[in-house]
Amino acid sequence: MQVLVDGSGLHPAGPDRDAASPADPVLLLRAAVDALARLDPVGLGDAAVADLTIATRHEIDRLEGCFARLARTAHRRGVGSQSGAPSTAAWLARAAGMRTGDARAAVEAGEACELLERTGGAWRNGEITSAAARTLTGARVEGHDPALAACEPDLLRLARGGDLPGLRRAAARFRNLARADGTAPRVPDGLHLSRTYGGRTVLSGDLGDLAAETVVTAVHAYTDPPADGDRRPGSQRRAEALVRICETALEHAPSGRGNRSQVTVVVDWATLTGDASGRADGQFTGPLHPHDVRRLLCDSTISRVVTGPDGLPVDTGRARRNPPPRLRRALVARDQGCRFPGCDRPPGWCDAHHVHHWADGGSTDLRNLILLCAHHHRVVHQPGWTTRFDGDRIHIRGPDGTRPP
Numbered sequence: 001m002q003v004l005v006d007g008s009g010l011h012p013a014g015p016d017r018d019a020a021s022p023a024d025p026v027l028l029l030r031a032a033v034d035a036l037a038r039l040d041p042v043g044l045g046d047a048a049v050a051d052l053t054i055a056t057r058h059e060i061d062r063l064e065g066c067f068a069r070l071a072r073t074a075h076r077r078g079v080g081s082q083s084g085a086p087s088t089a090a091w092l093a094r095a096a097g098m099r100t101g102d103a104r105a106a107v108e109a110g111e112a113c114e115l116l117e118r119t120g121g122a123w124r125n126g127e128i129t130s131a132a133a134r135t136l137t138g139a140r141v142e143g144h145d146p147a148l149a150a151c152e153p154d155l156l157r158l159a160r161g162g163d164l165p166g167l168r169r170a171a172a173r174f175r176n177l178a179r180a181d182g183t184a185p186r187v188p189d190g191l192h193l194s195r196t197y198g199g200r201t202v203l204s205g206d207l208g209d210l211a212a213e214t215v216v217t218a219v220h221a222y223t224d225p226p227a228d229g230d231r232r233p234g235s236q237r238r239a240e241a242l243v244r245i246c247e248t249a250l251e252h253a254p255s256g257r258g259n260r261s262q263v264t265v266v267v268d269w270a271t272l273t274g275d276a277s278g279r280a281d282g283q284f285t286g287p288l289h290p291h292d293v294r295r296l297l298c299d300s301t302i303s304r305v306v307t308g309p310d311g312l313p314v315d316t317g318r319a320r321r322n323p324p325p326r327l328r329r330a331l332v333a334r335d336q337g338c339r340f341p342g343c344d345r346p347p348g349w350c351d352a353h354h355v356h357h358w359a360d361g362g363s364t365d366l367r368n369l370i371l372l373c374a375h376h377h378r379v380v381h382q383p384g385w386t387t388r389f390d391g392d393r394i395h396i397r398g399p400d401g402t403r404p405p
């Protein structure tokens with residue numbers, strides 16, 4: 001059986017196709033992948049698993065090189081528009097289920113490999129990885145192709161040697177020199193905020209050097225250093241840093257911008273007091289978990305709109321039973337940082353936690369407030385956790401009734 005590749009995938013070809021169909025390699029490839037899929041790594045030793053993992057990745061890289069060339073060829077011939085798609089990337093997204101961005105990147109890499117033929121060849125031959133090929137072709141700057149082609153041997157030497165950091169630096173240097181005339185990058189900065197089906201939000205950004213330097217510096221500056229017993233992964237600490245940066249930015253946002261610089265939560269009273277599960281919505285994100293809402297409304301720069309049983313607002317305003325500055329200073333002087341056992345985060349990283357939540361009648365004064373860092377504030381608002389404060393000592397109990405270590 002032969003295979004033809006068309007816009008809707010792979011289909012068996014009729015008997016009139018000649019034997020040397022260019023799609024034959026796909027058939028061979030499919031047989032090889034079938035064999036790989038049948039191979040259960042559970043029965044293999046560690047060394048064999050390691051070899052197989054690396055070797056499989058190696059072939060995937062080579063295939064990506066081949067795919068880039070095919071995608072570019074399809075693009076040049078307008079194969080996608082023949083099937084009615086507005087672009088090659090849109091065609092690949094529909095017909096092959098690719099992410100549009102990945103499809104566009106493949107076409108661009110394929111195009112760059114037409115200019116940098118040796119790079120394309122080395123990619124498909126497995127002499128350089130996909131990461132190296134993409135870094136090298138990513139050096140391209142509009143109007144400077146001859147200069148890049150002249151630099152190709154040097155860049156390729158770094159790529160072949162597996163020196164990815166060196167290659168990245170060299171590519172950046174090339175782009176900077178090429179743009180010394182002040183031309184703007186071809187790819188403008190972008191930031192995407194997308195909601196997932198699972199109710200999470202995914203941030204992805206694509207930044208130039210200077211913008212990235214600023215953002216990365218800020219995230220590092222606000223990231224907790226790893227501490228003994230802190231099992232949060234780096235990604236989680238960076239995410240918390242980003243939220244802290246945004247909270248700080250909102251606190252200092254210039255006035256006169258109205259509610260746009262205030263996070264707003266709409267919550268009905270019964271949900272807030274835990275009597276029922278009703279509306280608890282963020283302005284942009286939709287339904288929030290009631291535990292998160294109680295924590296947010298405990299102490300932060302959140303605006304609240306609390307609604308009664310009829311759905312009409314009964315209470316609006318700053319949810320922060322915001323310790324007034326004087327109270328906050330007294331709280332900082334007393335607690336000097338997070339009061340969770342064993343935590344030493346300084347006051348600047350801390351929220352004021354209402355031991356007895358204000359929605360349940362708790363007061364906003366020193367007898368009912370303790371400082372907790374954002375992480376531990378989240379912890380004590382988890383179901384089953386209790387905090388008690390006798391004016392001197394704080395008693396925190398986990399869900400199983402035990403004290404945290």
Ligand SMILES: [Zn+2]
Pocket residue numbers: 294295298299352353354377381
């Ligand atoms: Zn709290």
Ligand SMILES: [Zn+2]
Pocket residue numbers: 338339340343344345372373374375376377
């Ligand atoms: Zn803490």
